[in-house]
Amino acid sequence: MTPLNSFETNMRVIVLGASGGIGSAFIQLLSQNDRVKDIYALSRQGLSLNDKTVYNLTCDFTEEESLIAAAESLRETGVFDLIIVATGKLQGEGMVPEKNIRAMTYDGFSNSFMTNAIGPAMTAKYFLPLLRSDKKSVFAALSARVGSLSDNRLGGWYAYRASKAALNMIIKTLSIESGRRYKDKIIIGLHPGTVDTSLSKPFQGNVPDGKLFTPEYSAKKLLEVIEATTLEDSGNLLAWDGETIPF
Numbered sequence: 001m002t003p004l005n006s007f008e009t010n011m012r013v014i015v016l017g018a019s020g021g022i023g024s025a026f027i028q029l030l031s032q033n034d035r036v037k038d039i040y041a042l043s044r045q046g047l048s049l050n051d052k053t054v055y056n057l058t059c060d061f062t063e064e065e066s067l068i069a070a071a072e073s074l075r076e077t078g079v080f081d082l083i084i085v086a087t088g089k090l091q092g093e094g095m096v097p098e099k100n101i102r103a104m105t106y107d108g109f110s111n112s113f114m115t116n117a118i119g120p121a122m123t124a125k126y127f128l129p130l131l132r133s134d135k136k137s138v139f140a141a142l143s144a145r146v147g148s149l150s151d152n153r154l155g156g157w158y159a160y161r162a163s164k165a166a167l168n169m170i171i172k173t174l175s176i177e178s179g180r181r182y183k184d185k186i187i188i189g190l191h192p193g194t195v196d197t198s199l200s201k202p203f204q205g206n207v208p209d210g211k212l213f214t215p216e217y218s219a220k221k222l223l224e225v226i227e228a229t230t231l232e233d234s235g236n237l238l239a240w241d242g243e244t245i246p247f
C-alpha cells in the first residue's frame with residue numbers, strides 16, 4: 001500500500017478517466033488505501049464499480065455542461081485532496097499517430113487537442129476550486145514524455161505530441177495562477193511510462209523487455225510521486241520514477 005501521509009487523513013479523491021487502464025488502476029489502489037475515505041470515479045459512460053468507497057459519476061469533459069454538472073454535484077459533497085485526470089487519446093475518430101506530414105488531418109489535430117489539452121484545461125477551470133487550500137492538495141493530469149520539446153528525437157505523432165506539449169504549458173500556467181491565489185494547491189503533469197493499456201496496444205512492438213509496465217505498477221509508482229510532491233514541483237512534468245522531465 002502506497003503511504004499517503006503527506007495528505008490529510010480521510011482523503012477525498014476524484015479520478016477522471018475511471019474506465020481507462022491507468023485510471024481504473026488508480027481507483028483500485030486508492031480503494032485499498034486506509035487513508036482514503038471517498039473516491040469519485042468519473043467516466044463518460046458511467047461505471048458501476050463495486051466498492052463502498054467508490055462513487056460513480058458520468059462526465060464528458062468535451063462538453064462544458066457535463067463538466068459544470070459534475071463539478072456542482074462534487075462540490076456539494078465537500079472539499080477534495082487529490083484530483084487525477086487520467087484521460088487521453090492517441091488514436092480514433094479521424095486520429096492516427098502520424099508517421100509523416102502526409103498523414104496529418106484537421107480531425108486528428110482537433111480531436112487530439114480536444115481530448116488531451118482542452119478537456120483537461122476546462123476540467124481544471126471547474127474542478128480546481130474543489131481542492132482544499134488549507135493543506136496539501138494535488139491536481140495531477142496524465143501527460144506524456146513525448147510532449148517534451150527537448151526530448152523529441154524520433155519525430156512523428158504530430159497531433160498527440162503537440163496536444164501533450166499544450167497540456168504541459170497549461171499545467172505550467174495553471175501552477176503560476178494557482179500559486180498566486182492559494183498556498184497549498186500543487187498542479188503537476190505525470191508521465192506514466194509505457195503502460196499496457198488499450199491506448200498503447202498497437203505500439204508495443206518496439207518496447208524493450210521490462211519497459212512495458214502493468215497499469216497497477218505505473219499507478220503505484222505515480223502515487224508515490226504524488227505523495228512526494230511539494231509546491232516546488234508545481235507546474236512540472238514528473239515521470240513515474242520521480243524524474244522531472246524537461247519541457
Ligand SMILES: NC(=O)c1ccc[n+]([C@@H]2O[C@H](COP(=O)([O-])OP(=O)(O)OC[C@H]3O[C@@H](n4cnc5c(N)ncnc54)[C@H](OP(=O)(O)O)[C@@H]3O)[C@@H](O)[C@H]2O)c1
Binds near residue numbers: 022060061
Ligand atoms: N499507456 C501508455 O503507455 C501511456 C504513455 C504515456 C502517457 N499516457 C497517458 O496516460 C493517460 C491514460 O491513458 P491509458 O493508457 O490509461 O489509456 P486508456 O486505457 O485508453 O484510457 C483513456 C481514458 O480516457 C478517457 N477519455 C477519452 N476521451 C474522453 C472524453 N472526451 N471525456 C472523458 N474521458 C475521455 C477514456 O474514457 P472512455 O472509456 O469513455 O473512452 C478512458 O477512460 C492518457 O493521457 C495517455 O495519453 C499513456
